[in-house]
Amino acid sequence: MRNLRCKVRFLLIMFLSSLTCLCWDSMPLLTQVPYAHQFVQQGIERYQAGDYNGAIAPWQRALILYQKAKNSQQEVAIVAENLARTYQQIGQGNQAIRYWEQAIAYYRPIDPQQTGRLLTEQAQSYSSIGQNRQAIALLCGTVQDQECLPQTAVSIARAHKDLLGEAAAWGSLGEAYRIRGDYLQAINYLHNSLKIAEEIANPQLQISALNSLGNAYSNLAQVGDRQANSAEKLGESEQSNQLRQQAASNNSKAxxxxxxxxxxxQKQSDRTHQTRAYINLIPLYYRQANYTAAAQTHQQALGxxxxxxxxxxxxxxxIDLAKLQQSNTNSPIECLNPQVQPNAITLLEQAASIAQKTQDNRALSFAIGELGHIYECRQDYxxxxxLTQQARWAAEQDKDSLYLWEWQTGRIYQAQNQKPSAINAYEKAIATIETIRDEILTANRDLQFDFRDTVDPIYRDLITMKLDTVPSAVLLAATDANTKNLRSVLSTADSLKLAELQNYFGDDCTLNVVNQQGIDIGSIDKNTAIFSSIILDKQTAIIASFPNGNKKVIWLNKDNExxxxxxxxxxLGLESFFDEYDPQPAQKVYDWLIRPFTSELQQAKINTLVFIQDGILRSVxxxxxxxxxxxxxxxxxxATTPGLSLTELKASNPQNFRALALGLTESAVIDGQKFAPLSHVQQEIGEVQEQLKGSTPLLNAEFNRTRLQQELSENSYPIIHIATHGVFGTVPEDTFLVTGNQEKLTITELDMLIRSTTKNTEPIELLTLTACQTAIGDDRAALGLAGVAVQAGAKSALASLWSIEDAATAQVAAQFYQSLTDSRMSKAQALQKAQLALIEKGDKYTHPAYWAPYILIGNWL
Structure with missing residues (x-):
């Protein structure tokens, strides 16, 4: 408030000194400008009294008067600043951003230092409404050679040696990256802020940076815990122990x-930051199973x-104190224990009362929404x-919270057996998610529970309700009302697939929707059936769609686990190279997924099956x-595809096929992980050159980012063939290819290289990765493999689920490309012919370990 008073005092001086130089034609406005000062003063008094909404009206009137007056641009900027901060104070970030724009427009040509500081405040407004990419763009932009872009907040502060502005900008940048889920980058920037804050002895900035660093390390600890649980389920006990140790270390740092x-x-007698620190300590103590310290800290925070x-x-x-009365409150649908619910209700009612008095609708929506959830848990519907409807109304402008209350409305209706109302509410929640998917699904993407607990269930619950009325194991005609319902189910499932990919690949994921829902597959391919799996808690739905529009659904009565x-x-049986193959597990899965549709497949004369898989089914x-x-x-x-909306259903012209063929024959070590030499890769690259005339090889040392970018910028290649070790991990950072200079090339980086070239103006026709591996049972890694074509900017991808001997790979590649040049054969049929050739070779090659891992992803035509 001191800063605000200084600015108003300066505004008054400017106003008085300007009286002597006003011209006659301005006299009609002279009587208005003093009133503007009165409105400014009125706003100050109300702001100081805590009446933030009351301050807005007189400041807006003052702003209008100053905008009409000549030579009052600085006054306009100052009032706009005050309005921006006030709107931010009451949770209206969009309004705040609008006023920041006005103030920045004034300062940009005359005061770079103030411009940089206001850019930081505007970025904070963007972060407050979940738009962290815009915040990062204002603060630093895309880092080039370790430097922020010009005219961003950090660059401006550094150029003008504004240490206070620089510390604030680094801190805001670190917080934006933390909220986005990039914790290591966040920690780096927050340390920059802390170092400068200590240098200039600014305790407020130090407190803020320390608190944010604690949160970032806490987030890392959560990530580690969940990765450890995943590794434990996969039987990787050593890796699980290492992850838990690292998580404990990060928790201690936090x-x-x-x-x-x-x-x-405490030294600054800053009660607000003391309270926030106590609140942040509570989950850290819970994670250490120090429940006594957590309870004591909760009481200190409450006091x-x-x-x-x-x-x-x-x-x-x-709101935080209400939810932190027990340790396991990660999920928004998890219920507090009955014994702590009364205390939580009291806190939330007080929070709602304050939000109503201050007219902070965003905060009000969370307070009464959480209160509504407690009554939902009590089955007091x-x-x-x-309360939930009130939360929806309060959140009308804040869609990142609106979908939560629409979902809660649906759950309440569902509990009351009001299915039409429940379905309507769920559909509204999903429609809201679709409009903000880029923001909410790329935020905190490393914390899998965020997505799986706050987004994934909405889609699956809606699918469950819609499928309840569809008859099972009955072929439904295209004109049947149930078929229309199934199309709606498949549309929802496809949207879920898009959301999963967005969440997995994060902020850099480019989802190019090429097909709208309801596309008539039969008009494009009359001999293909589409199999869609949808895994629910207690059972799994398999939906087959036939070229004539008929559909059939069957239920697999097995729970998820x-x-x-x-x-x-x-x-496991498929990968057991040296054991005699046991077909029993394969027959069991066939009986589940294919046998119920045998007669329909025969009658429709189907020759190609395309699978849109869900969850663990992606891994086989x-x-x-x-x-x-x-x-x-x-x-x-x-073939398989992550979703029809992402699949360009158009046959290719094989006459123009040629490849950029990259390969690695030598051993490599990446992050301590050893990769064996691939002795037959040179033969494989030779086969590519033989079958696809005009192809260009880049082998070993020549296979690097620079040469790859050079070739793609100078030549057009419909096919990129990469014969090197590839790893698909639980997170995209662990999804990479090994280059010839022993570096990691992530799928995202490959996509950036492809899209940044001028020659490949269209998506490449095919990306082939012949030595990939995904961990057994890791459906997050399998999701990454399923989306590899999409993320790499390719119409199709041919990849392997596990590594096999590269001699067999060379044979598959040779036969595949030979068949691909036949215009009468689809990509799926070309792969089929290559796999059959290996089976027919006999001996060890009849074992599926040698031919089964190759999967075609995306466009199968």
Whole structure:
């Protein structure tokens, strides 16, 4: 407020000194400008009294008067600044951004230092409404050679040696990256902020940086815990232990930073930051199973909270304290224990009361929405629904929270067996998610529970309700009303697939939707059936779509965990090179997924099966299913796609096929992981050159980013063939290819190289990766493989689920490309022919370990 008073005082001086130089034609405005000053003063008094909404009206009137007056641009800028901060104070970030624009427009040509500082405040407004990419663009932009872009907040502050502005900009940048889920980058920038804050002895900035560092390390600890759980489920006990140790270390660092923040806030008698520090300590103690310390800290936070002024900090602190009365409150649908619910209700009611008085609708939506959830947990649905509807109205402009209350409305209706109302609410929630998918699905993407607990269930619950009325194991005609319902289910499932990919690949994911829902596959391909799997908690739906528009759904009555175990057993058997192959698991899965549709496939004369898989089913090749007599690949060509909306259904012209063929024959070590030499890769590259005339090889040392970018910029290649080790991990950072100079090339980086070239103006026709591997049972890694074509900017991808001897790979590649040049053969049929050739070779090659891992992803035509 001191800063605000200084600015108003300066505004008055400017106003008085300008009286002597006003011309006659301005006299009609002279009588208005003094009134503007009165409105400014009125706004100050109301702001100081905590009446933030009351301050807005007189300031807006003053702004209008100054805008009409000549030579009052600076006054306009100052009032706009004050309005921006006030709107930010009451949670209206969009309004704040609009006024920041006005103020920045004035300062940009005359005061770079102030411009940089206001850019930082505008970025904070963007972060407050979940738009972290815009915040990062204002603060630093895309880092080039370790430097922020010109005219960003960091660059401006550094250029003008504004240490205060630089510390604030680095801190805001670190917080934006933290919220986005890039914790290591966040920590780097927050350390920059802390270092400068200590140098200039600014305790407020130090407190803020320390607190944010604590949160970033806490987030890293959460990531580690969940990765450890995943590794443990996969039987990787050593890796699980290492991850848990690292998580514990990060939790200890988080504790240290937050405690330092608390001590400094106590020295400054800063109750707001003391309360925030105590709140941040509670989950850290829970993670250490130190429940006594957590309870004591909760009481200390509650005591300080009572002394806070009635502002949005107090509101959000109350919401956090209500939820932190027990340790396991990660999921928005998780219920507090009955014994702590009364205390939580009291806190939330107080928070709601403050939000109503300050007219902070965003904070109000969270307070009463959480209150509604407690009544939902109590099965007291009348007040639950009333409160949730109020939360929806309050969140109307904040879609990143609106979908939560629409979802909660749907759950309440569903609990009351009001299915039409429930479906309507769920559809509204998904429609809201679709409009903000880029922001909410790329934020905190490393914390899998964020997506799986707050987005994924909405889609699956809606699918479950819609499928409830569809008859099972009955062929439904294209004109049947149930078929229309199934099309709606498949549309929802496809949207879920898009959301999963966006969440997996994060902020750099470019989802190019090429097909709208309801596309008539039969008009494009009359001999292909589409199989879609949807895994729910207690059972799995398999929906087959035929070229004539008919559909059929069958239910696999297995819960999620049982299905996972049996599919993993199937995958383990496929990879057992040196054991005699046991077809029993393959026959079991065939009986589940294919046999119920046998007669319909025969009647429709189907020769190609395309699978849109869900969850753990992505991790196994359908070609290896067995009917008791032969493998599925011996009857059908097989392909997979992450979703029809991402698949360009257009046949290619093989006459123009040539490849950029990259390969690595030598051993490599990446991040301590050893990769064996691939002795037959040179032969494989030779086969590519033989079958696709005009291809260009880049082998070993020549296979590097520079040469790759050079070739792509100078020549057009419909096919990129990469014969090197590839790893698909739980997170995109662990999804990479090994280059010839022993560096990691992530799929995202490959996409950037492809898209940044001028020659490949269209998506490449095919990306081939012949030595990839995904961990058994890791459906997050399998999701990355399923989306590899999309993320690499390719119409199709040919990749392997596990590594095999490269001699077999060379044979598959040779046959595949030879068949691909035949215009009468689709990509799926070309792969089928290559796999059959290996099976027919006999001996060890009949084992699916050698031919099954190759899967075609994307466009199968």
């Amino acid at each position: 504790l240290e930073y937050v405690q330092n923040s608390l001590e400094l806030a 300080l909270w009572q002394q806070l002024p009635n502002d949005r900090n107090k509101i959000y602190s109350a 009348t007040p639950a629904l009333k 049982s299905l996972r175990q049996e599919i993993n057993e199937f995958r 090749p359908m070609a290896a299913l067995h009917d008791g007599t032969q493998f599925l690949i011996q009857k059908y060509a097989v």
